[in-house]
Amino acid sequence: MCLLCTCLFIFNLWFVCSAPDESRGYLLVHTNGGLNQMRAGICDMVAVARIINATLVVPELDKRSFWQDTSNFSDVFDEDHFINALANDVKVIKKLPKDLSSATKVVMHFRSWSGLEYYRDEIASLWEEFQVIRAAKSDSRLANNHLPPDIQKLRCRACYKALRFSPKIEAMGKLLVDRMRAYGPFIALHLRYEKDMLAFSGCTHGLSDVEAEELRTIRENTAYWKIKDINATEQRSRGYCPLTPTEVGIFLTGLGYPSNTPIYIAAGEIYGGDTHMADLRSRYPILMSKEKLASVEELEPFTNHASQMAALDYIVSVESDVFIPSYSGNMARAVEGHRRFLGHRKTISPDRKALVRLFDKIEKGLLMEGRKVSNRISEIHKKLQGSPRRRRGPVSGTKGMDRFRSEEAFYVNPLPDCLCKRVSENVNASTASMR
Structure with a gap:
């Protein structure tokens, strides 16, 4: 592989998306599985938030899996870096605004391996009735293939640039x-x-x-x-x-x-x-x-x-x-x-x-x-x-x-x-x- 070509392409990779559209609501995410299952799910939910014009609340990590780990997102990942690295793609906040804490939420088990149409049509239509959508699971919710190039590149930015481990x-x-x-x-x-x-x-x-x-x-x-x-x-x-x-x-x-x-x-x-x-x-x-x-x-x-x-x-x-x-x-x-x-x-x-x-x-x-x-x-x-x-x-x-x-x-x-x-x-x- 041409190393220079790789470096230039990756450099461009970080800057291909336009600013996110105005947010229509908030996406809560409950991840599931072990570390690497959660990593992939988080990166997919970043892409989903972009597709449905949502503000992503920093995901909750799975505390009920086989390992019973009590770690929060900031214990495992660099939370501030995650938010700042995605600023040009998706708005990410640490917590749901207090005035929405008691708002009616729709809890969704997003269909596995779904494409753009499912999220833009079926899921985005929920904004007409709800301000908060909660994803009950995050793994394998997004198709591997046949997605727009900007969404695929965003998944890579999320995984290999934004989702950095905590400093310690x-x-x-x-x-x-x-x-x-x-x-x-x-x-x-x-x-x-x-x-x-x-x-x-x-x-x-x-x-x-x-x-x-x-x-x-x-x-x-x-x-x-x-x-x-x-x-x-x-x-x-x-x-x-x-x-x-x-x-x-x-x-x-x-x-x-x-x-x-x-x-x-x-x-x-x-x-x-x-x-x-x-x-x-x-x-x-x-x-x-x-x-x-x-x-x-x-x-x-x-x-x-x-x-x-x-x-x-x-x-x-x-x-x-x-x-x-x-x-x-x-x-x-x-x-x-x-x-x-x-x-x-x-x-x-x-x-x-x-x-x-x-x-x-x-x-x-x-x-x-x-x-x-x-x-x-x-x-x-x-x-x-x-x-x-x-x-x-x-x-x-x-x-x-x-x-x-x-x-x-x-x-x-x-x-x-x-x-x-x-x-x-x-x-x-x-x-x-x-x-």
Whole structure:
């Protein structure tokens, strides 16, 4: 990619919108999900506010999700910067005016993946009766594709310019990056081998019967997780399970990373702790995390706040030399998109379905680790390293909501809407291998 072209295009990106039209009312937003699900939802609601000519009240963060985080918007994000950075696009205020606190509000579950017409016609018509519209959820409320260029660029401005983390999180994140850099070029590994992920997905490969039963109980007792009965073997064979720490070790070795490669573990508490991390640690001894890089006292302001701890991992992951997610969840998708926006920094996305076939052969003794396995792993992932490409459309043959659901999400790959369209065969230096 032409780096100069990228820089000029991004510079222009910040200044393409005309001033917002006169506000017709106020948009309240209740976000839902974890940090990265909320991030995408907030950015979409910025665009929705512009479309329906609303004044956006600083969104409320989800305090009822699995993590039960009590953080407010200003605890996680730089609130003043958010308001000022969007001043030319959308009017944003911290609180609803007092004279409207008792006004009748319409609570709306905006239709998923909706386009311009839905918001300009159906939602904007509510201003005739109400002064305040409340969005009950924020995730996936806006279409990924077929929106006007100015709206797509606004989504990028909101996500990559306006929605900056709070100063204390940014400072701590930078400190963690600097401390990782002291070990040399490093991989950020989003190791999604946490209790909640395994319980939700029903993945039990490599776990004991006791551990598998504990996860099944969690899934049964979590009311809003709709799928309860899961065939773990089938789930894994279809590529729907996060890689285990042992599998990650085989994968990294197969890609050719030497044992002295520094690795930052971007994750919460790994299920089973040292028991399940032993094999990965034997291959790659320089395994670091925020808890190892910083003292208890340094991390104390963020402890017990899942969104703030996740924000620290997000910063290190975006700034790493290579980012590798073991599962394509919200964090993995958000980081991949951000790294693409910053110049297609190297992101290796494991083909879990293909890898499971190799891992099973190794486990059964039908295949030995070595050059043959390495060549196969490298070949599979040759085109899965974050190189420039257009955002994928819907899966062929899908219809209705499934069609929109199957599209690659806007924040996973903002090309070409928010990046330079001129792409060369040679990926620029920022995406080069650290090896």
